[in-house]
Amino acid sequence: MPIIKDGAEVRDDPWLMLTDEMDVPTEGDVIIPLALASEKAERLSNHNGRIGIAIPNDVNIEDYAALIGTADLIQLELPAFTDGRAYSQARLLREELGFDKELRVKGDVLVDQAAYLKRCGFDSFDFDGPFDAEIWARTLSIISSGYQRNYRDSLKHRGA
Amino acid sequence: MYIYDDFDETFVRERAAQFRDQVERRLSGALTEEQFRPLRLMNGVYLQLHAYMLRVAIPYGTLSSGQMRQLAMIARKYDKGYGHFTTRQNIQYNWPKLKDLPDILDDLADVGMHAIQTSGNCIRNVTSDQWAGVAADEVTDPRPYAELMRQWSSLHPEFSYLPRKFKIAITGAEQDRAAIAFHDIGIRVKRNETGEIGFDVYVGGGLGRTPMVAKKIGEFISVNDLLPYLIAILRAYNLEGRRDNKYKARIKILVHEKGAEAFKARVEEIFAGLDKDKLRAPQGELERIAKFFDNPAYETLEIEPASLREARADNKAFDAWVRRNVAAHKTDGYAIANISLKPVEGIPGDASAEQMELVAQMADDYSFGEIRVSHEQNLVLAHVKKSDLYTIWQALEANGLGTPNIGAITDMITCPGLDYCALATARSIPIAQKISHKFSSSERQSEIGDLKIKISGCINACGHHHAGHIGILGLDKKGEEYYQITLGGSGDENAAVGEILGPGFSADDVADAIDTLVERYIQLRSSEGETFLDVVKRVGLEPFKEALYADH
Numbered sequence: 001m002p003i004i005k006d007g008a009e010v011r012d013d014p015w016l017m018l019t020d021e022m023d024v025p026t027e028g029d030v031i032i033p034l035a036l037a038s039e040k041a042e043r044l045s046n047h048n049g050r051i052g053i054a055i056p057n058d059v060n061i062e063d064y065a066a067l068i069g070t071a072d073l074i075q076l077e078l079p080a081f082t083d084g085r086a087y088s089q090a091r092l093l094r095e096e097l098g099f100d101k102e103l104r105v106k107g108d109v110l111v112d113q114a115a116y117l118k119r120c121g122f123d124s125f126d127f128d129g130p131f132d133a134e135i136w137a138r139t140l141s142i143i144s145s146g147y148q149r150n151y152r153d154s155l156k157h158r159g160a
Numbered sequence: 161m162y163i164y165d166d167f168d169e170t171f172v173r174e175r176a177a178q179f180r181d182q183v184e185r186r187l188s189g190a191l192t193e194e195q196f197r198p199l200r201l202m203n204g205v206y207l208q209l210h211a212y213m214l215r216v217a218i219p220y221g222t223l224s225s226g227q228m229r230q231l232a233m234i235a236r237k238y239d240k241g242y243g244h245f246t247t248r249q250n251i252q253y254n255w256p257k258l259k260d261l262p263d264i265l266d267d268l269a270d271v272g273m274h275a276i277q278t279s280g281n282c283i284r285n286v287t288s289d290q291w292a293g294v295a296a297d298e299v300t301d302p303r304p305y306a307e308l309m310r311q312w313s314s315l316h317p318e319f320s321y322l323p324r325k326f327k328i329a330i331t332g333a334e335q336d337r338a339a340i341a342f343h344d345i346g347i348r349v350k351r352n353e354t355g356e357i358g359f360d361v362y363v364g365g366g367l368g369r370t371p372m373v374a375k376k377i378g379e380f381i382s383v384n385d386l387l388p389y390l391i392a393i394l395r396a397y398n399l400e401g402r403r404d405n406k407y408k409a410r411i412k413i414l415v416h417e418k419g420a421e422a423f424k425a426r427v428e429e430i431f432a433g434l435d436k437d438k439l440r441a442p443q444g445e446l447e448r449i450a451k452f453f454d455n456p457a458y459e460t461l462e463i464e465p466a467s468l469r470e471a472r473a474d475n476k477a478f479d480a481w482v483r484r485n486v487a488a489h490k491t492d493g494y495a496i497a498n499i500s501l502k503p504v505e506g507i508p509g510d511a512s513a514e515q516m517e518l519v520a521q522m523a524d525d526y527s528f529g530e531i532r533v534s535h536e537q538n539l540v541l542a543h544v545k546k547s548d549l550y551t552i553w554q555a556l557e558a559n560g561l562g563t564p565n566i567g568a569i570t571d572m573i574t575c576p577g578l579d580y581c582a583l584a585t586a587r588s589i590p591i592a593q594k595i596s597h598k599f600s601s602s603e604r605q606s607e608i609g610d611l612k613i614k615i616s617g618c619i620n621a622c623g624h625h626h627a628g629h630i631g632i633l634g635l636d637k638k639g640e641e642y643y644q645i646t647l648g649g650s651g652d653e654n655a656a657v658g659e660i661l662g663p664g665f666s667a668d669d670v671a672d673a674i675d676t677l678v679e680r681y682i683q684l685r686s687s688e689g690e691t692f693l694d695v696v697k698r699v700g701l702e703p704f705k706e707a708l709y710a711d712h
């Protein structure tokens with residue numbers, strides 16, 4: 001399960017994914033599934049550490065603007081690499097809700113998708129399978145220009 | 161036509177390099193076929209029955225003579241010496257090898273071409289009226305907007321993993337030759353009383369298993385808002401379109417299930433929230449693009465040169481070709497010459513490398529070096545002098561390109577069917593060949609007049625049979641091919657889905673059945689001017705059913 005950020009594997013990812021049965025620890029960084037957020041709200045208010053929220057891909061992001069505003073990390077899902085809903089959710093988060101903390105994608109990430117995901121606003125990637133830093137770097141930089149403007153855009157655009 | 165600048169060129173070169181890298185990773189085993197599949201699809205590479213197929217984009221069907229020559233070169237070098245022009249105004253090669261594909265893409269990039277998004281669940285090549293910019297009935301030239309959309313949709317980071325493929329068509333003419341009502345998004349360019357341009361936007365049209373005519377949801381959207389408005393539609397679809405069932409994943413199903421009004425409201429809600437200034441075309445970009453579509457240097461010519469009149473009077477075959485294949489141009493003394501790729505018993509849409517080169521030469525000599533591909537799988541020389549028509553026709557005729565049947569019964573749209581396609585339930589090309597044989601006489605064809613037959617080899621409807629005045633759908637019943645006939649479909653501004661007549665016919669009987677329908681039509685029509693479609697609309701299906709099934 002590598003977690004990739006800035007082109008490299010994160011060795012000690014501080015984030016702990018909470019599940020149903022788990023109690024909210026008193027400290028440390030936790031990611032809580034959206035469905036558990038209200039149930040565990042009280043425990044979370046005393047929590048000493050950063051809080052991330054994992055949002056499924058069939059949720060209307062705009063309905064959770066207030067909650068999202070308090071989060072230190074949002075995690076979106078790619079249950080299958082062909083399921084592109086998270087790309088639009090990411091853009092809504094970045095461009096409309098102004099979310100500017102870490103945006104993580106978890107699931108079936110293929111290296112060839114990473115450039116698109118990044119352009120939609122993701123900055124960390126959590127997926128199964130091998131990670132090859134050299135292929136990753138090459139794949140992300142092979143296309144240097146774009147016709148569309150994007151979040152924290154690093155591509156070349158016409159006339160610029 | 162639009163010419164690439166350094167920016168476009170770099171982009172396409174990098175895309176070709178990216179695909180080369182992906183193919184290498186596939187060949188080395190770093191990518192599984194399952195992982196490679198969406199990557200190759202997004203670059204127009206299919207795995208067909210016998211081989212890989214490469215589909216090359218011809219944006220809104222416009223190409224230069226130099227590009228056409230390169231397509232011919234590719235046909236010769238990597239394929240069996242021919243290519244197939246498609247209903248999406250693209251060209252397909254049916255026999256390339258996987259290892260050659262990166263080289264083909266480099267060859268394409270040399271002439272400003274590519275295979276980006278000619279397949280896959282992304283925004284496909286934008287299509288338009290093959291007579292754009294020259295048609296006498298045009299309100300505004302749609303090509304600058306088509307090019308803008310081509311650029312905007314290329315490797316779109318948000319819309320490359322949609323629930324299903326996504327097709328956009330645009331027209332600027334009264335008569336809809338781009339079949340916008342059968343696209344995921346159809347756009348009609350309009351001009352209001354003050355001369356301002358705006359777009360009527362239709363959404364949710366499509367053929368396939370569940371044919372639907374698109375519904376209008378956007379009324380006179382401004383030029384400035386075009387891209388943000390498209391983004392709102394695509395975003396609504398990407399978030400809410402069905403992904404549980406591939407046959408229900410097109411936007412037409414979402415629009416249908418949600419209701420056009422509710423879908424429109426959702427699009428407007430998303431649109432209202434967009435930071436539009438960031439999403440519009442960059443300042444000056446549309447003007448930059450539009451310059452490429454300025455009129456070529458037309459001369460001042462006689463409206464009807466005597467030489468043309470004389471040649472027509474002297475040569476019946478030429479006269480027949482002019483009547484069927486030549487259309488009105490907006491400029492005096494010029495004409496639109498349509499080149500049929502539907503010779504009798506040929507394979508609809510196929511052209512040999514030599515034919516492509518001849519057309520390129522004709523374009524250089526007589527039509528400002530430009531060629532169009534129509535969604536009806538024919539080619540167009542869009543700016544020829546009427547006084548050159550006879551010379552052009554002679555050259556075409558000598559090379560098997562002079563068939564005088566544009567819009568006639570043998571100008572059929574036919575999908576590849578079981579001869580090539582892995583999804584097919586029946587053959588379609590041999591059926592087209594039989595029909596074309598039956599109606600080969602050009603006198604008979606001109607007596608029949610305008611009649612569009614469209615043939616698909618399975619319910620995916622790539623041959624647009626739902627939109628055919630006569631539609632033919634090839635099915636399979638216990639290992640036997642049989643063909644269902646529909647009547648009354650139409651892809652124009654009065655778009656309609658054809659209705660099934662009754663039980664299907666065997667491969668041997670289809671052509672006779674069509675003959676019976678045509679005979680019935682001739683008896684029923686009130687004058688020669690009343691077309692097949694007019695008669696079906698007037699009398700309904702009954703008289704045709706009677707003619708076909710009375711003795712059964």
Ligand code: SF4
Pocket residue numbers: 575576577578581582583584585616617618619620621622623
């Ligand atoms: S209609 Fe069916 S047979 Fe014909 S090309 Fe499409 S999928 Fe293949």
